Amino acid sequence: MKALVLAGGAGSRLRPITHTSAKQLVPVANKPVLFYGLEAIRDAGIREVGIVVGDTAKEIRRAVGDGSRFGLEVTYLPQEAPLGLAHAVLIARDFLGGDDFVMYLGDNFIVGGINDLVARFRRERPAAQIMLTRVSDPRAFGVAELDGSGRVIGLEEKPEKPKSDLALVGVYLFGPDVHEVVAGLKPSWRNELEITDAVQGLIDSGRRVESTMISGYWKDTGNVTDMLEVNRLVLESxxxxxxxxxxxxxxxxxxxxxxxxxxxxxxxxxxxxxxxxxxxxxxxxxxxxxxxxxxxxxxxxxxxxxxxxxxxxxxxxxxxxxxxxxxxxxxTPAPRVPKAHRLVLGDHSKVQISK
The missing domain is CATH 2.160.10 (UDP N-Acetylglucosamine Acyltransferase; domain 1)
Structure with missing residues (x-):
C-alpha cells in the first residue's frame, strides 16, 4: 500500500499566516500539522508516500526532505492548480500504479492514527473505505448517506440539503479500481474533480464502498479556532x-x-x-x-x-x-497619547461623555 498526501491549496481561511507559509506547516505544539499525518502513515506500516504540492512546494520540500526522517520514501507530485481531490488522484496515477493507497489531507488532524482503518481495508478488500464523523452543519462537508446495514449508498459534496449529518473525514482508502472512475469524471459546479463523485462512481458501478465512524478526535485545521483547539488537545498529553x-x-x-x-x-x-x-x-x-x-x-x-x-x-x-x-x-503596546474628544455641537446640544 502507498500513501497520497495532499499538501497544496491556498489556506485562505488561515490568512494572513498562509500568505507566507504553507497551511500544512503551521505548528501544533511546535510541530507542523503535516508531520502528524506523515507519522500516522508510517505507523500504519506504509513507506512509499506521494506528496501533492502546489504554490508552496519549495517550503514543503524543505520541511519534509526525502522523508527519511520519518522513515518514509517521499515522491513529490506537482499540481498546477487546486482542481479537486480527485484531480490529485489523477495526476498521481503513475506513482500509484496498481497499488492500494490511502489518501490523506495534509491539514487534517486525527487522534489515534489510521492503523485500524488500514488493517480493516486490507482484511475486507472493499473498492473504497471512507471515514465519517457527525457534524452540526454538514453543508460545509462532503456528506455520506448509508443504508440500514451501514453501507455507503450515496455521497454529495457540500449539499444545500444534506441527507445526513455524516461528514467525510480527510482520509480515504482506495483500491486501483478508482483510477478508471477518476479518468471519466467531469468537473463539478466548483470546477473541480470531486472525490465524492469518484466514490459515487464506484458505488454506481456496483463496487463495494465501506465506511468507518471515527472513534477518536478529528479536525480540519483550516481556521484559527480549529488550530487552537488541536493545539490544546495535543498539549494535554x-x-x-x-x-x-x-x-x-x-x-x-x-x-x-x-x-x-x-x-x-x-x-x-x-x-x-x-x-x-x-x-x-x-x-x-x-x-x-x-x-x-x-x-x-x-x-x-x-x-x-x-x-x-x-x-x-x-x-x-x-x-x-x-x-x-x-x-x-x-x-508591542500602542503609543500612549492623551485621551481627547473632538466635538462639533449644534446650538442647545446635550452630550454625555464617559470618563
Whole structure:
C-alpha cells in the first residue's frame, strides 16, 4: 500500500499566516500539522508516500526532505492548480500504479492514527473505505448517506440539503479500481474533480464502498479556532520536561516543557505549555494551552491559549488570548497619547461623555 498526501491549496481561511507559509506547516505544539499525518502513515506500516504540492512546494520540500526522517520514501507530485481531490488522484496515477493507497489531507488532524482503518481495508478488500464523523452543519462537508446495514449508498459534496449529518473525514482508502472512475469524471459546479463523485462512481458501478465512524478526535485545521483547539488537545498529553534554564524567581506549574536553549526568568508558567528552543520568557505570565515556537521572546507580557510561531516577539503587552502570532511578528503596546474628544455641537446640544 502507498500513501497520497495532499499538501497544496491556498489556506485562505488561515490568512494572513498562509500568505507566507504553507497551511500544512503551521505548528501544533511546535510541530507542523503535516508531520502528524506523515507519522500516522508510517505507523500504519506504509513507506512509499506521494506528496501533492502546489504554490508552496519549495517550503514543503524543505520541511519534509526525502522523508527519511520519518522513515518514509517521499515522491513529490506537482499540481498546477487546486482542481479537486480527485484531480490529485489523477495526476498521481503513475506513482500509484496498481497499488492500494490511502489518501490523506495534509491539514487534517486525527487522534489515534489510521492503523485500524488500514488493517480493516486490507482484511475486507472493499473498492473504497471512507471515514465519517457527525457534524452540526454538514453543508460545509462532503456528506455520506448509508443504508440500514451501514453501507455507503450515496455521497454529495457540500449539499444545500444534506441527507445526513455524516461528514467525510480527510482520509480515504482506495483500491486501483478508482483510477478508471477518476479518468471519466467531469468537473463539478466548483470546477473541480470531486472525490465524492469518484466514490459515487464506484458505488454506481456496483463496487463495494465501506465506511468507518471515527472513534477518536478529528479536525480540519483550516481556521484559527480549529488550530487552537488541536493545539490544546495535543498539549494535554505532553510530559513536563525542563532542558533549558529556569531561574529561582520563576514558577512552573503543571505540564511545562522548556526546550534546550530556552530560558524562563522572573515568570509564572502554568501548563500545559511548551517554550521552544532558544526562546526567552522574562517577567511574564504564560497560561495554559500555549505553544511558543523556537527563538521567540515574551517579555513583560501575559499570554494564554495561543500559538506563537518561530521568531515572534511580544514585549510589554498586558494580555493576549486565543491568538495565532505569525513568524517574526512583533507585538508591542500602542503609543500612549492623551485621551481627547473632538466635538462639533449644534446650538442647545446635550452630550454625555464617559470618563
Amino acid at each position: 505532553v510530559e513536563p520536561s525542563v532542558e533549558g534554564s529556569v531561574d529561582g524567581a520563576s514558577e512552573l506549574i503543571g505540564r511545562v516543557v522548556v526546550e534546550p536553549g530556552a530560558s524562563v526568568s522572573g515568570s509564572r508558567v502554568v501548563g500545559p505549555v511548551i517554550v521552544g528552543a532558544g526562546s526567552v520568557v522574562r517577567d511574564s505570565y504564560v497560561g495554559p494551552f500555549t505553544s511558543i515556537d523556537r527563538d521567540c521572546s515574551v517579555i513583560d507580557s501575559e499570554i494564554e491559549y495561543s500559538i506563537v510561531l518561530r521568531g515572534a516577539s511580544i514585549d510589554g503587552v498586558g494580555r493576549i488570548e486565543c491568538s495565532l502570532i505569525g513568524r517574526e511578528a512583533e507585538v
